[in-house]
Amino acid sequence: MKKLLPITLLLVLAWSPPVFAQQTWPSHITLRTATQVELSSDSLVNRGHPTIISFWATWCKPCNKELDALSELYDEWREETGVRIYAIAVDDSRSQADVVPHANGRGWPFDVLLDSNQELMRALHIFAVPYTLLLDGQGTIVYQHNSYKDGDEDELLEQIKKLAASPNPQ
Amino acid sequence: MKKKSILLLAVGALCIISTTWGQNAGRVSGSVQIEAQTSHRDTAIGSEDVPSRLLLNSYADFRYDNGPFSAGLRFEAYHNPLLGFDPSYKGAGLAHYFFSYQNDQLELTAGHYYEQFGQGLVLRAYEDRLLGLDNALQGVRLKYRPVKGITLTGLIGRQRSAWDFGAGIVRGLDGEMALNSIFSTLSESKTRVNIGLSFVSRFEDDESITSDNPAYMLNLPLNVGAVSARMHMTHGHFSLQAEYAGKGQDPNITNGYIYKYGSAVLLNTQYARPGFSASLRAQRVDNMDFRSVRSRSGDMLHINYIPSIAQPHSYTFFNLYPYATQTNGELGIQGNLYFKLRKGTALGGKYGTDVHLNYTTISSLDTMRIGGRGTDGYTSKPIGSNREHYYTDLSIELSHKFSPTVKAGFCAGYIVFNPIVEGHAGQLHHNWVLATDVTLKLGSRRVLRLEAEWLESDSKYDAVVDDKRCGDWLMEVVEYHFARHFFVQANLQRCYHDGTGNYNQVAVGYTHNASRLQVGYGRQRQGIVCVGGVCREMPASNGLTVSFITSF
Numbered sequence: 001m002k003k004l005l006p007i008t009l010l011l012v013l014a015w016s017p018p019v020f021a022q023q024t025w026p027s028h029i030t031l032r033t034a035t036q037v038e039l040s041s042d043s044l045v046n047r048g049h050p051t052i053i054s055f056w057a058t059w060c061k062p063c064n065k066e067l068d069a070l071s072e073l074y075d076e077w078r079e080e081t082g083v084r085i086y087a088i089a090v091d092d093s094r095s096q097a098d099v100v101p102h103a104n105g106r107g108w109p110f111d112v113l114l115d116s117n118q119e120l121m122r123a124l125h126i127f128a129v130p131y132t133l134l135l136d137g138q139g140t141i142v143y144q145h146n147s148y149k150d151g152d153e154d155e156l157l158e159q160i161k162k163l164a165a166s167p168n169p170q
Numbered sequence: 171m172k173k174k175s176i177l178l179l180a181v182g183a184l185c186i187i188s189t190t191w192g193q194n195a196g197r198v199s200g201s202v203q204i205e206a207q208t209s210h211r212d213t214a215i216g217s218e219d220v221p222s223r224l225l226l227n228s229y230a231d232f233r234y235d236n237g238p239f240s241a242g243l244r245f246e247a248y249h250n251p252l253l254g255f256d257p258s259y260k261g262a263g264l265a266h267y268f269f270s271y272q273n274d275q276l277e278l279t280a281g282h283y284y285e286q287f288g289q290g291l292v293l294r295a296y297e298d299r300l301l302g303l304d305n306a307l308q309g310v311r312l313k314y315r316p317v318k319g320i321t322l323t324g325l326i327g328r329q330r331s332a333w334d335f336g337a338g339i340v341r342g343l344d345g346e347m348a349l350n351s352i353f354s355t356l357s358e359s360k361t362r363v364n365i366g367l368s369f370v371s372r373f374e375d376d377e378s379i380t381s382d383n384p385a386y387m388l389n390l391p392l393n394v395g396a397v398s399a400r401m402h403m404t405h406g407h408f409s410l411q412a413e414y415a416g417k418g419q420d421p422n423i424t425n426g427y428i429y430k431y432g433s434a435v436l437l438n439t440q441y442a443r444p445g446f447s448a449s450l451r452a453q454r455v456d457n458m459d460f461r462s463v464r465s466r467s468g469d470m471l472h473i474n475y476i477p478s479i480a481q482p483h484s485y486t487f488f489n490l491y492p493y494a495t496q497t498n499g500e501l502g503i504q505g506n507l508y509f510k511l512r513k514g515t516a517l518g519g520k521y522g523t524d525v526h527l528n529y530t531t532i533s534s535l536d537t538m539r540i541g542g543r544g545t546d547g548y549t550s551k552p553i554g555s556n557r558e559h560y561y562t563d564l565s566i567e568l569s570h571k572f573s574p575t576v577k578a579g580f581c582a583g584y585i586v587f588n589p590i591v592e593g594h595a596g597q598l599h600h601n602w603v604l605a606t607d608v609t610l611k612l613g614s615r616r617v618l619r620l621e622a623e624w625l626e627s628d629s630k631y632d633a634v635v636d637d638k639r640c641g642d643w644l645m646e647v648v649e650y651h652f653a654r655h656f657f658v659q660a661n662l663q664r665c666y667h668d669g670t671g672n673y674n675q676v677a678v679g680y681t682h683n684a685s686r687l688q689v690g691y692g693r694q695r696q697g698i699v700c701v702g703g704v705c706r707e708m709p710a711s712n713g714l715t716v717s718f719i720t721s722f
Binding site: 023024026027028034035036037038058059060061064065068092093094095096097098100101102103104105106107109116117118119122123124125126127128143144145146147149150151154155 | 197199200201203231233235238240272273277284285286288289290294296297299321348350351362364402404409411438440442443444445446447448449451475477478479482483484506508509510522524525526569571577579609611614615617651654657681682683684685686719721722
């Protein structure tokens with residue numbers, strides 16, 4: 001009976017060969033805004049334009065560095081490419097109350113959302129923050145990277161520009 | 171095993187059925203994580219040889235999504251579990267599987283699932299691999315959204331405990347209402363209000379437990395209920411969040427089999443506008459350890475989660491004495507102030523400076539003992555003055571950008587820690603901590619980060635308690651990122667007074683897209699590792715560590 005696991009997986013894969021095609025953004029997962037309004041993960045897709053999703057936590061130093069860097073570049077990037085940034089906090093109830101004061105205190109201009117029991121994080125198989133994803137205008141994940149070091153935002157910009165220049169318009 | 175196989179077949183079959191349901195073939199995603207460790211005897215830090223030489227935890231997750239259908243499974247192997255993990259994890263097998271159907275109104279999950287009601291005071295099922303915690307519920311969960319703004323959740327299941335399940339059955343109901351979405355007259359209101367109610371009940375068979383007088387057996391409640399009510403209100407820049415939970419009579423091993431009712435209150439108020447925010451939190455917890463098995467202590471089988479009010483820190487020495495939530499009694503307050511010193515001012519410089527001030531203080535409750543097993547145990551005052559000091563943290567943290575290539579952080583703090591929260595008697599430890607780090611961008615692909623930390627403590631090493639954190643500490647970290655994807659790091663920590671050794675580590679790593687490989691070598695201090703106020707004792711180790719994670 002132990003053989004059932006690989007058999008099941010093989011059956012699923014054999015039945016549907018295109019499944020490993022480009023990753024798509026999960027739908028139907030409930031997030032919350034800073035004012036506790038529920039919204040579905042689908043609504044984050046920036047129809048026709050790229051979206052940057054950054055998973056972060058208040059206690060994560062590299063996350064804060066990355067979001068500080070994106071914060072400085074946001075206006076310029078938005079004007080140039082129409083990109084939208086969402087910072088999704090994965091803080092649990094210990095530090096969740098700090099998310100809004102923290103983001104406001106640092107003056108981040110983008111939307112901050114809450115994934116309080118890490119449901120979206122799990123659906124994307126993310127186990128550590130910071131973790132950043134770039135979605136195209138249809139919700140396909142075209143780039144992702146884990147961790148952060150200064151200068152990683154340059155690579156992100158390259159990817160956004162590549163997306164903007166791709167033959168299929170966003 | 172037979173049941174597991176049937177369920178696995180069901181998951182597989184439903185995956186295949188669902189591929190034909192949607193217009194496309196759906197999507198398979200997954201991840202693989204491997205954590206390996208060796209360790210040898212080192213009398214200076216108290217580490218021991220590992221009989222099997224190599225310890226290894228590995229996890230493989232697969233998830234299939236197609237329209238409204240999702241299915242997933244996780245294979246885990248512990249050959250043998252890493253140091254600090256519960257030995258009962260030893261083994262390998264299918265640890266987690268689920269199938270779910272979801273549309274705009276309905277969500278049905280069968281198999282394993284994670285869930286949280288409100289802030290978790292009466293129910294939180296979650297996974298934290300670093301701590302080896304996974305109290306997923308196995309059973310059925312239904313979520314129903316009859317109208318916009320109302321979410322009803324019902325669930326039943328048993329909790330995972332390594333490769334087994336807790337004997338108790340957990341049932342839960344939760345309702346949450348967003349008043350502004352329900353009532354059209356409030357839809358444009360600047361004041362937004364959400365309210366919620368939860369009820370959780372545990373059923374566990376009777377067992378033979380004596381009272382303080384061995385001639386009498388305790389009359390144990392088979393069903394133990396807990397309720398909570400919560401409210402979250404925002405008005406412009408202001409917000410107020412409150413949650414109250416009460417628990418019925420729940421004699422268990424952690425409270426000494428007393429019959430006192432439990433309660434918890436969390437209050438949080440904040441003012442937040444761009445560039446400035448302030449928050450104030452208060453928390454009172456009384457006899458709220460709630461598990462699906464009354465005779466279990468340790469990390470497993472918690473039904474609820476009491477968040478720690480202590481401030482999480484990112485610098486190492488601020489976490490040398492982490493505070494673990496005292497689920498059976500604590501009273502704490504915390505205040506935070508965040509602001510940005512403006513660009514162009516003397517302190518703000520060219521780019522501005524971020525400032526964060528924090529003050530936290532936590533104590534025991536003011537209690538009076540009235541009896542032992544089989545009685546109410548004690549009485550407690552709502553606040554009172556006869557409280558034992560557990561923890562204080564006063565800190566200031568600054569982040570400043572000097573130029574496009576130079577950034578720095580600084581944190582200074584004073585931390586008072588009572589070892590009784592870790593179960594050790596002794597004097598309060600008073601710690602002064604300074605930490606700073608500088609990041610230099612040397613080119614488009616090269617980054618150098620330097621970090622230095624200092625901790626001075628009045629704690630004295632005691633051979634009986636053998637707390638190797640005692641003494642005064644210095645730490646230096648040098649980290650160099652190069653060729654876009656690689657990094658090397660040296661982390662040197664030493665106790666320079668009342669010496670309890672030095673802990674030096676080196677690590678190299680490779681990070682690319684969704685993958686990360688890290689290899690380290692060195693000493694790891696014995697101590698407590700905490701995430702979110704939940705802590706695990708970590709034995710000392712000296713050896714190699716390998717960590718690999720990727721997702722697809």
